[in-house]
Amino acid sequence: MFKPISLYIGLRYTRARRSNHFISFIALASMIGLTLGVAVLITVLSVMNGFDRELKTRVLGMVPQATVSSGQIITDWPKLAEDISKHKHVTGVAPFTQLQGMLTAQGQVSGLMVSGIEPTYEKNVSIIQNHMVAGSIDVLKKGEFGIVLGKQLTDALGLSLNDSVTLVLPEATPSPAGVVPRFKRFKIVGIFSIGAEVDSSMGYINLYDASTLLRLPDGAQGIRMKLDNLFLAPQVSQEILHDLPMGFYASDWTYTHGNLFSAIQMEKAMVSLLLFLIVLVAAFNIVSSLVMVVTDKKSDIAILRTLGASPATITRIFMVQGTIIGVVGTLAGAIIGVVLATSVSQIVDWLNTRLGWHLFDAYFINYLPSYLKWQDVVLIVSVSFILSFLATIYPALRAAKVQPAEALRYE
Numbered sequence: 001m002f003k004p005i006s007l008y009i010g011l012r013y014t015r016a017r018r019s020n021h022f023i024s025f026i027a028l029a030s031m032i033g034l035t036l037g038v039a040v041l042i043t044v045l046s047v048m049n050g051f052d053r054e055l056k057t058r059v060l061g062m063v064p065q066a067t068v069s070s071g072q073i074i075t076d077w078p079k080l081a082e083d084i085s086k087h088k089h090v091t092g093v094a095p096f097t098q099l100q101g102m103l104t105a106q107g108q109v110s111g112l113m114v115s116g117i118e119p120t121y122e123k124n125v126s127i128i129q130n131h132m133v134a135g136s137i138d139v140l141k142k143g144e145f146g147i148v149l150g151k152q153l154t155d156a157l158g159l160s161l162n163d164s165v166t167l168v169l170p171e172a173t174p175s176p177a178g179v180v181p182r183f184k185r186f187k188i189v190g191i192f193s194i195g196a197e198v199d200s201s202m203g204y205i206n207l208y209d210a211s212t213l214l215r216l217p218d219g220a221q222g223i224r225m226k227l228d229n230l231f232l233a234p235q236v237s238q239e240i241l242h243d244l245p246m247g248f249y250a251s252d253w254t255y256t257h258g259n260l261f262s263a264i265q266m267e268k269a270m271v272s273l274l275l276f277l278i279v280l281v282a283a284f285n286i287v288s289s290l291v292m293v294v295t296d297k298k299s300d301i302a303i304l305r306t307l308g309a310s311p312a313t314i315t316r317i318f319m320v321q322g323t324i325i326g327v328v329g330t331l332a333g334a335i336i337g338v339v340l341a342t343s344v345s346q347i348v349d350w351l352n353t354r355l356g357w358h359l360f361d362a363y364f365i366n367y368l369p370s371y372l373k374w375q376d377v378v379l380i381v382s383v384s385f386i387l388s389f390l391a392t393i394y395p396a397l398r399a400a401k402v403q404p405a406e407a408l409r410y411e
Helices: 007-016 021-062 077-084 151-157 207-213 229-244 256-295 298-306 311-355 374-400 402-406
Strands: 066-074 088-107 108-117 133-137 147-148 164-175 178-192 201-205 222-227 248-250
Touching: 021 164, 021 256, 021 374, 066 077, 066 088, 066 229, 066 374, 077 088, 077 222, 088 207, 108 151, 108 207, 147 151, 147 164, 151 178, 201 207, 222 229, 229 248, 256 311, 256 374, 311 374
Parallel strands: 108 201, 147 178
Antiparallel strands: 066 222, 066 248, 088 108, 088 164, 088 222, 133 178, 147 201, 164 178
């Protein structure tokens, strides 16, 4: 079977046991370095993609993407919601009234951001209904003072479905006994679990009950919007605000979580750059190992030249040898990286459970997400292939310049 002489000899050199073990070690180190660099780069990028996705789908699925609010209570909010929903980028609207307070139960206290909602509207803008572990937001009936809380909060306070809790508002009420805070008893009618910080900091009550607590007319403070493109939130909110009368103001997720999103993007870019340097160092190791191979094989090169091999043939021989190192290292790294990227979440969860670690309690989500993007894998593998190939050019050209007479003089 016909084989190109350069490919044949290059493969023989790659498989052969070298007399110089140091050269073999350098070649092996280059391959392992390339494997580790590619594997770690794929894994870390998948984790950063996971954080990015969870921020968009979970956290921003619970907090408002864009809102239009008024300093006065909006009694005709259904008409306002209908007008806002006509905007081409708005896919859902819902009224809201927000208040802050403290939740007390069984001698424990926790701060809470409470949102007054209309359940039928809230499903159009929030993912809460898809993450209920007990009860439902549909049970939030007008005047019944039910509340929906996150699982982290109920677990911390030792509460369960149908338990009673007391909501303490910061507004003080004058009484014959002096100024006392405002209290209201609520019944837990639902528990949700998003797996993010909102599980311990947010609660939901009926819109009418929120107005009653604040001693306001029946209505809403503002309209919350869900958009077809998160990144258009500032533009869309300002466009809608422009068409409304004076007294309204707009806000969007970039005010509340924009810094977090920017931090994730910056960390992703910096970590990618740093890990890319590992691949670059491994490629330079290929250069050093091939240079030493050329020095070690000078007599072989001279014999091939005397037998009629052209400088181009010699160049291709050593380019084949270096490229094989790059290809094997890159493919091995890609396989390991894909396996790790798809299983790192389960591995970390297992370690947290077995060893009692709480590695992600301080983050906006309480687990390690991972989202493998195949375009990232293709990009990383392609760049690694290119660097490996470029690393073979100088040593191969140096091998082609070996003069047979000088190389065989002392043989």
